[in-house]
Amino acid sequence: MTQDLGPSTASNTPTKPISVLFVCLGNICRSPMAEAIFRHLTASLPPTSPLHATPITIDSAGTSAYHLHAEPDARTMSTLRRHGITDYTHAARKVCADDFERFGYVLAMDGANLRDLEEKRGRSKGSSGAKGAQVRLIGDFLEDGGVAGKVGGGEVVGDPYYGGDEGFERVYEQLLRLEGGFLRFLEREVGRDGEGKGE
Numbered sequence: 001m002t003q004d005l006g007p008s009t010a011s012n013t014p015t016k017p018i019s020v021l022f023v024c025l026g027n028i029c030r031s032p033m034a035e036a037i038f039r040h041l042t043a044s045l046p047p048t049s050p051l052h053a054t055p056i057t058i059d060s061a062g063t064s065a066y067h068l069h070a071e072p073d074a075r076t077m078s079t080l081r082r083h084g085i086t087d088y089t090h091a092a093r094k095v096c097a098d099d100f101e102r103f104g105y106v107l108a109m110d111g112a113n114l115r116d117l118e119e120k121r122g123r124s125k126g127s128s129g130a131k132g133a134q135v136r137l138i139g140d141f142l143e144d145g146g147v148a149g150k151v152g153g154g155e156v157v158g159d160p161y162y163g164g165d166e167g168f169e170r171v172y173e174q175l176l177r178l179e180g181g182f183l184r185f186l187e188r189e190v191g192r193d194g195e196g197k198g199e
Contacts, residue, residue, distance in 0.1 A: 145184030
């Protein structure tokens with residue numbers, strides 16, 4: 001069963017909510033690390049950020065059921081703790097059809113994850129008629145807040161599972177950088193929405 005950690009939000013001001021699902025293969029290394037980092041980043045937003053008043057729901061999942069209900073890899077957790085993220089908990093789950101409607105952004109770590117997600121979304125299309133999620137690589141979001149021109153054309157976040165602690169540290173640093181770009185992208189998008197409302 002998916003652990004509901006609730007939305008990460010900084011204010012009660014009503015704005016269009018944002019929902020993000022990070023996805024890797026087994027949901028014990030990269031995607032839970034990405035989720036924990038993004039929760040930390042959004043919880044630390046300054047009042048001047050366009051996202052400060054935006055409800056943000058953040059979760060992670062895997063394309064496989066290899067580690068269903070397992071806690072994140074111990075190396076993921078120790079890496080997070082080294083960087084001051086000490087309150088994160090998660091139980092691994094598999095991506096389901098509803099995720100493509102529940103989340104505005106479904107962000108894969110690598111090309112294989114992205115292809116699996118596109119296949120899953122293709123099998124679930126036609127149920128609601130809703131636009132559904134943007135499915136991309138987290139690496140499609142550039143450091144300046146821009147987006148790679150081609151879906152899947154950005155950086156890949158490699159799987160550190162078969163390596164040592166240093167591989168998890170590299171993934172942490174890469175995700176921190178990529179998610180900083182994604183955050184800038186979201187701030188730009190929310191800012192545009194605000195301008196459209198005459199705010």
